[in-house]
Amino acid sequence: MTTPTTVMGLAGRRSGRSAPGIADDCGGARVIDFAICLILAVTVVGLLLAAL
Structure with missing residues (x-):
């Protein structure tokens, strides 16, 4: 799952x-x-919960 990593990357870029x-x-x-x-x-x- 690359979604959490992508979200964190976007959050990092935004704060930057x-x-x-x-x-x-x-x-x-x-x-x-x-x-x-x-x-x-x-x-x-x-x-993630829906995927379980």
């Missing part, structure tokens, strides 16, 4: 992108990234 400059420009960027990460994590867990 929201470096100090971008984070200062958009205050809600971190909240949005966290929400996206949470949705992806729940989706992955759901898919």
